[in-house]
Amino acid sequence: MRFISKISGALLSLSVAGGMATTAAAQQGQAPLSAEESDPRVMGWMVGSPPPEDKIITQPDSVYFSFPRLRWSVCHLREFLPTEEISRGLGAPVPLSYLPPDQLGEYADEIDALTFTPMNSDEEMTWEESLGANYTDGLLIMHKGRVVYEKYSGCLTEDGKHAAMSMTKSLTGLLAQILVTEGQLDETARVIDIIPEIEGSAFATATVREVMDMTTGVKYSENYADPNADIWVYSRAASPLPKPEGYTGPNGYWEYLQQVQPDGRHGDEFHYKTINSDMLGWIITRVTGKEVTQLASERLWSKMGAEQAAYQTVDGKGVPFAGGGLTAGLRDLGRLGQLVLNGGVINGKRLFPAEVTERISQGGDPSKFLGFPTMPGGSYASQWWSFHNDHGAYAARGVHGQTIYIDPTAEMVLVRFASFPTAANGRIDPTSLPAYQAVAEYLMSKD
Template sequence: MNASQAQTPSAPALPDPAATSVGAMGWMQGFPPSADKLIVFENPMSGAFPRNRWTFSHVRELGPTANVWRGPGAASALVAAPRDLDGVVFQSMGGEALNFGQMLTRTYTDGVLVLHKGRVVYEKYFGALTPERPHLAMSVTKSFVGTLAAISVAEGKLDPAAPVTQYLPEMKDTAYGDATVRQVMDMTIGVKYSENYADPKAEVFDYARAGGMMASGPNYAGPRTFYDFLKTLQKEGEHDDGFAYKTVNAEVLAWILARANNQSLPELLSEKIWRRIGAEQDAYFMVDRIGTASGGGGLNTTLRDLARFGEAMRNGGRANGQQAIPAAAVADITRGGDPAKFAKGGYALLPGWSYRDMWWITNNEHGAYMARGIHGQSIYVDPKAEMVIVRYAAHPIAANSGNDSLTLPAFHAVAKALLAP
């Protein structure tokens, strides 16, 4: 099937998923690969489509990273109970009738796993991703950082009502000089920072260059660490006015967490989550030139471990035979944020949603909530359907709008199918 032909007339023409697959492109084959098949960090397009279909499963091969140890124990069991979900039909937000299998192809899925009542009812890998290989989570990382913040609050190590400067005095003269930790956790910060990947002048690229996540070229003279970039951020608008999704808030929160716990983010994730949920593989973070992990988008995990984390969330923090994550932390997330504030964020495809502790709360009739990355990476927890869907993807469009119109109805349709007697 040629997906671009299958688009609705109003949708933008997208590249054919099959013709742009890792197999079809032949990236990085041979010793050495030929010049046209080579993916190198110095190429600023190494993380862009179609190279991202290879790169997102090979991030550590392009730059420095820090390990997130899974711990000494055995992996928690993931019992397979396969169901054929490919045929589950849904209607896209554009009104097109599709099924789950078509959605996976059309949204450039690298891997997807569906848990129902804790059992693996569906698990598929495409292209460069394999069950043991970590994939770039991008902004799904933020939900881990938000969860670690909620855990730190539950453990009494972090005060959400405190000013940011209590933990980060060096942020005094920045946008965060008069902000609270809670405002950072819920992204209601007034800060001049554009997340628009379609605008080459957007600050998101300054951020990526400062953190060493994309090539900065030989004449680069900007900040050389995440922290130094964060210290340049200036105020725009007011705090607490409304939800404004900006990656730098997750980096600020990660910095706060490191100070509050006196632990690096990789160590903290290992100790507080990875070792407790029975992770099967180590995870890892991209790090900047001084070894600081990116809390905004640098996490890489296997799909299976992402599923284990989602399932722990669904079970109020219980995983691997123990209270892996404090119940209070999970409750603080699932209570959600203020939909009125969220509405100011301008997400036309997400009516009635809210945002809390760096999680996206659907407020639908199933009480579903999500972690979301801009190329389609997601954790979708549906408490009513006792379902968790995790997905890694490498969509050509760096915006959730490229995925949401298909994925959100598809996830809900699968939930309803699993609820059916």
């Protein structure tokens, strides 16, 4: 893995998007350190001037993004990688609304005491226990537009930021859906009609909508045991570091996308493949003439009262990673979720048409959605996940436990940052999704 250890950076986001990141403990069948044991402050990462040699976290990403180090690194990605800012502009932030202090304490106590039954389990768990079980770094719950619950742990503080991982896709999808709804982007157009140089790629004949919903028939294997698997080619292409001597592969996300091979028929099935999100990022940039970071700033961050700038990692040509590069503050993702729940309105201002939220929340076709045991009957549309449950919940989701979970029935927005030892959300959903449902029902009982 010597070569891989050198390409760093891109590998991080790609590997964790795909679920590669594992721990030595997990590989050996041991239980990983608990949330308490692996708390970065307990581990003592990066404390000291300099820290002891074994407490320094450095490149490559196989080091800095492996558990338990990743519990520190999720709050510090820019210290390892080149990034672009998503500017919040220069105005004053608009503080979030909160319950009155006494009620806030009451809600916190009651929510912590809530019980639920994890999937595939007979034993009840309290909400408070789920925080540790899920290696939670930050949790914000808003009900009817007011914060009712807010906790920071691990590496995160209220003025810190955390990797959003594949929740980035939902930001990219939201921007795309705004452009579609406003008529700037034709969802029925084929990619080649927008980006002629995609001609030789399987993406050429896909429609924008198929890219948005990840129903394209494109070859992208994530078999980590195969050194020629597409994930490695993509990683090398996406690395922001100078390419190794003799490197002849694609350079950057966009060059990679131009040589993607077909696999199946467009429109038939949903397959969760990150390259769709980067294809969508390219489409957005071609149509608007703006990078996704700039558009996210202009349309969202600078207008929603954000309190922190966010940022996105970039490839070696400065293209933001539209499939996984976002890092942001907890409350700012609360603002984003609230904006979506509110149908485009926040702080009395309309930022996009209500139809954008309608389209996202309506979800995709569940018959095309296979292979996600913790989300039976779900779907994926405009880069957002739909549960198609009683409450009509939908979500942005990222590996290691990131979510913006929106429950329109309960008028609830829940944002969680986490650093679960393994990447795949299928491992974290059992102690998460039933907990969200429990808190939604609790909030509805308070009405």
